[in-house]
Amino acid sequence: MDARQYASLPDPFPMWRGGMLHGARIAYETWGALNAARDNALLLFTGLSPPAHAASSPADPSDGWWQGMVGPRLAIDTERFFVICVNSLGSCFGSSGPASIDPATGKPYRLKFPDLSVEDIARAGFETVRSLGIERLDTVMGPSLGGMVVLAYAAQFPGAARRLVCISGTAAAAPFAIALRSIQREAITHDPDWAGGDYSAERPPLTGQRLARKLGTVTYRSAAEWQQRFGRAPIRDDMKSGDPFASEFAVQGYLEALAQRFVSAFDANCYLYISRSMDRFDLGVHGEAVSVFRRAALSSALVIGVQSDLLFSLTEQQAVASSLAAAGVATRFAPLPCIEGHDAFLVDLDTFGREIGAFLRG
Structure with missing residues (x-):
């Protein structure tokens, strides 16, 4: 509907x-x-x-x-x-x-x-x-x-x-927010799949978008809340992988889940445009x-x-x-x-x- x-x-x-x-x-x-x-x-x-x-x-x-x-x-x-x-x-x-x-x-x-x-x-x-x-x-x-x-x-x-x-x-x-958003945009534009903004619907810059969203999510919340919600709890068994540097903690699993949900719904170029508009506003x-x-x-x-x-x-x-x-x-x-x-x-x-x-x- x-x-x-x-x-x-x-x-x-x-x-x-x-x-x-x-x-x-x-x-x-x-x-x-x-x-x-x-x-x-x-x-x-x-x-x-x-x-x-x-x-x-x-x-x-x-x-x-x-x-x-x-x-x-x-x-x-x-x-x-x-x-x-x-x-x-x-x-x-x-x-x-x-x-x-x-x-x-x-x-x-x-x-x-x-x-x-x-x-x-x-x-x-x-x-x-x-x-x-x-x-x-x-x-x-x-x-x-x-x-x-x-x-x-x-x-x-x-x-x-x-x-x-x-x-x-x-x-x-403010400078802090500008610095943060610039790194998020750089994560997207340095993903080879971004292709200068001319990516296909079948192959968007998912890695860059995931990293940008994870970085944003960390700053959208507070350290005190992360401690209260997750502490040092381990990641769920179903989210573990064989990568030697794979995520080990619940907070990492949470960030990944949110990032995956975001990249499946939001267009990378739209993100870049809106993010930059926020930096420029005065x-x-x-x-x-x-x-x-x-x-x-x-x-x-x-x-x-x-x-x-x-x-x-x-x-x-x-x-x-x-x-x-x-x-x-x-x-x-x-x-x-x-x-x-x-x-x-x-x-x-x-x-x-x-x-x-x-x-x-x-």
């Missing part, structure tokens, strides 16, 4: 760093109903890799990536809000990206897809909302990459949202942060960070919250003590749900 719907983007669709797309589209899913005033819409952007399927629905009853957070009487209450989750421009779950067919050639774009920016992802979400006849959102929200996209949304479209929720995001990529190109947020005409904002997050430090979220407050936006900053690191928003739904639910009810 498939609950995806599709919004056609303006043709041509200009890209932030140059170039344009023709015949581009965005895949999205919705929950709840748009009210008569058309003012109860909540736009949800995702992290780097999820599709638009944030939660189950009658059209697709399978669990979504934020199952337990989006739904009737949950933190993001679909009895109150019309929730729209978009698959990011540049991704491979229905939205136009490097894996999509270039209408000019009839073949996948691959590296001929224009440079992708966080600003492009934000604009594609904005145009999706406009295609639904919504002039102003109640709330624009996003975690991780989505936490960056919501800032670009506020910067580019003043007055287009009443409230903003930035979860584990940043106003500009809200400062839109002006001084306080001025940007003042122009955005937000009534209130919630900024959430996690104390154990290695990838997007708490000081980065504090800086965003401080700029919002200095711009006169009623802002709540929530530094959460979750042990799960950057991915805590996917795991500790009770803690995140309390913060998000209280804000949205306010």
